[in-house]
Amino acid sequence: MTDITGIDAGGVSTALGRRARRIALRAAGPLAVAGLAVWAMRDRLAEIEGEALIAALAAAPAAAIVAALILTVLSHVFISGYDVFAARRLGLNLGAGRLLAGGFAAGAVAQTLGFGAVTGALARWRAHAGAGIGPAQAAALTGMASLGFFTGVAGFLALVTLIDPSAAIDLTGASASGAQSVAALALAGLVAACAAASHRRFRVAGLDLRGPDLGWLVRSVVLTAGDLIAAGLALWVLMPMAWAPAPLELIAVFAAALGLGLLTGAPGGAGVFEAALIVAFPTVPAAELAASILMFRVIYHGPTLVAALVLLRRAPGRAAGRPETPETPETPSEAEIRDRVQWILDEGDRAEGELAWLGDKRFMLSDCGRAFVMYAVQGRRWVALGDPQGPRAAWGPLVDRFEAAARAARGRVAIYKSDESARDFWAARGWKIQKLGEEGALDLAAFTLDTPERRELRRKLSRLKKVGVTIVRRAPGEADPAELADVAEAWTEGGAKRERSFSMGHWDWTFARRHELVEARKDGRLVGFVTAWTSGDGSERMLDLMRLRPDAPDGTMHALIVEAALAAQEAGAARFNLCMAPLSGLDDDPAGTRLSKIGARIYAREGDPQGLRGLRRFKEIFRPDWTARNLVCRSVLEMPAALVATHRLVEGAARDPGAARLPIFALVPTLAPRPKLPRGVIRLRRRGAPAPVAAPVSDAPGARILDFAMRRRRAAAAKAIVGAEAASAPRRARAG
Structure with a gap:
């Protein structure tokens, strides 16, 4: 039994009293503002008779009510968008669908109940708790969304005033020229403020906030315009047409009234909102205007609040009673994790497994510990790179668990660059398959330059020798990293070539030093190099980095690849993989899907010699x-979104800000929220990080998702996923 004899009742009473006073003071402001607004409207309110108000309500046409409902829905669609843009600036990767739902619920709750900074943050916390969002991050998201709304209101009102100053004249009594001058200054101020803040970074609730820029300003104004136009028209259709003002004038007054009302924190801006409308439209009979506002309140706030509460009630939260640390101490150690993944790769015959060490993947091991899936999460898409690594017998249960984990997190699975040899496996399980392109590989048992079909290649190599280019092989880690970095930097000059990730290597000495390397030198100067991965069993080597200086002689890259293939042949490899040529061969796709036809048309019309067709040549x-090579999804309808998600991964859009670089890692807490993950999730970071805690766990027995998500030094970008591998081709790839 707890001893309470030592508790100071007086101290408890004092503390409770102070808290009650703080709550009362916070509520007093909005109540006082609402009271002043009612007092200011006392003369107009006195004109309203009960019978006239009831008659005005009864006279509302059914078509107007239906139109108001439709416009209300449209308004809240725009309101939901504030959270999407706010999350991007905060670096939160929660998925557009989750953000739209949370933005709708938070907007409806905050506007109806008032005290938006508090109620909006609580609603967002509830909506995103399942994704690991805490109260501080929910508050930051609410603040950024609110900033977008009020900035958008200011920009929208300034633009409307410049077009038609009548609303400003009605509200303030200013002249047309004066109102437009103030609007122009306000708009210029917003532009200047965003331009000044665009390069700044802030730390908010443990998140990196990018300062508002002009793009953010434009998006905020567009969202607010859509929101306020739809909401203003919802009020306008409810007004008697005989007394209704011009739509643009009403929308401008509505925007100003709503913005001022919400600033007070009162529910729905009550008091101030009504006062502004009554002051602006003195010619509209008080009973008709009051009836229109009342119907608008009921239609705009009632159904949306109910829908928001249902959404929040159904939102997945942190499981009750679930501890913050693993229930069992069976999480693999660092050495066990590294050794297990490396052991599986050492037994495999696919060189592409080297991408496991690139630093941007997560891993799920099979129960038997002999296979794994490497993947990354982008929004709601869990994109696996290639088929599972390991024996085919272990794939089925692993894929089932992987898909179950994704669905538990409200995600969808996509397999990018699945091998054609795995088609039967996926088809038998009911997955849909879409050809992405074709991958070229040399049969090293039969590879020789002394064949008629490689006559053109021999001529290129012969011309290269005459200009004094020499080719040198380097063992892993043997080359000079400074020279290589200089060539890699020269390759990216001018912006035509960019480093990418996920499905291909990027220049990083930590990664490149693991692989065989071939150099090209002219007069002792390094002019180009390639690296090649080796499968665990040595049967395959695969081309990775292809880097040339702009002034490298024609044929240099051809010579580098030939030398890498000959080195693989001498080492006993069976094949040398030249990687994929995206969109090539889609015209021969036996499935003949709509996506194949679209891709084939894009490929046929592409004329850039360094583009898709140039890479194939x-x-x-x-x-x-x-x-x-194929894309595999559960449904054909999921494929476009899967391609977009993979494009963002290739260009480096999905980075874990708390991740570090392999192979030095330690268990640490997640620093940035991600979609809810199943039991067995861990995140890895380099030593010296804070003490470990557990990530969310699920009920999938034996699941072990090993997160090797690592942050690269370079930010990557890409124009299109279909051209991703094309960017790794030499700058002057010539077929003849």
Whole structure:
């Protein structure tokens, strides 16, 4: 039993009294403002008779009520968008669908109940608790969304005033020229403020906030315009047409009234909102105007509040009673994690497994510990790179668990660059398959330059020798990283070439030093290099980095690739993989899907010599064998979104700000929220980080998702996923 004899009742009473006074003071402001507004409207309110108000309500046309409901829905669609843009500036990766739902619920609750900074933050916390959002991050999201709204209101009102100053004249009594001058200054001030803040970074609730820029300003004004126009028209259709003002004038007054009302914190801006409308439209009979505002309140706030509460009630939260640390101490150690993944790769025959160490992947191990899926999360898409690594017998249960984990987090699975040999596996399980392009590989058992079909390649190599280019092989880690970095930087000059990730390597000595390397030198100066991955069993080598200086002689890249293939042949490899040529071969896709037809048309019309067709022609000179690489999804309808998500991963859009670089890692807490993950999730970071805590866990037995998400030093960008691998081709890939 707890001893309470030592508790100071007087101290408790004093503390409770102070808290009650603080709550009362916070509520007093909005109540006082609402009271003053009612007092200011006392003369107009006195004109309203009960019978006239009831008659005005009864006379509202059904068509007007239906139109108001439709416009209300449209307004809240725009309101939901504030959270999407706010999350992007805060670096929160919660998925557009989750953000739209949370933005709708928070907007409806905050506008109806008032005290938006508090009620909006609580609603967002409830909506996103399942994704790991805490109260501080929910407050930051609310603040950024509110900033977008009020900035948008200011910008929208300034633009409307410049077009038609009549509303400003009605509200303030200013002259038309004076109102437009103030509007122009306000708009210029917003532009100047955003321009000044665009390069600044702030730390808010543990998140990196990018300062508002002009793009953010434009998006905020557009969202607010859509929101306020729809909401203003919802009020306008409810007004008697005989007394209704011009739509633009009403929308401007509505925007100003709503903004001022919400600033007070009163529910729905009550008092101030009505006062502004009554002052602005003195010619509209008080009973008709009051009836229109009352109907608007009921239609705009009632159904949306109910829908918001239902959404929040159904939103997944942190499981009750779930501890913040793992229930069992069976989480693998760092060495066990590294050794297990490396052991599986050492047993495999796919060189592409080297991308596991690139630093932007997560991993899920099978129960038997002999297979894994490497993937990344982008929004609601869990994109696996290639088929599972490991024996085919272990794939089925692993894929089932992977899909279950994604669905538990409200995500969807996509397999990017699945091998054609796995088609039967996926088809038997009911997955849909879409050809992405074709991958070229050399059969090293039969590879030789002394064949008629490689005559053109021999001529290129012969011309290269005459200009004094020498080719040198380097063992892993043997090359000079400073020279390599200089060539890699020269390759990206001018912006035509950019480093990318996820499905291909990027220049990073930590990663490149693991692989065989071939150099090209002219007069002792390094002019180009390639690296090649090796499968665990040594049967495959795969081309990775292809970097040239702009002034490298023609044929240099051809010579580098030939030398890398010959080195693989001498080492006993069976094949040398030249990687995928995106969109190539889609015209021969036996499935003949709509996406294949669209891709084939894009490929046929593409004329850039360094683009998709140029990449295929460059690889054709080696006369490889071509096989399909595919995208695999549960539904054809999911494929466009999966391609967009993969594009963002390739360009580096999904970075874990709390991640570090392999192979030095330690268990640490997640620093940035992600979609809810199943039991067994851990995150890895380099040593010296804070003490570990557990990530959310699910009920999937034996699941172990090993998160190797690592932050790269370089930010990557890409124009299109279909051109991603094309960017790794030499700057001057010539087929003849």
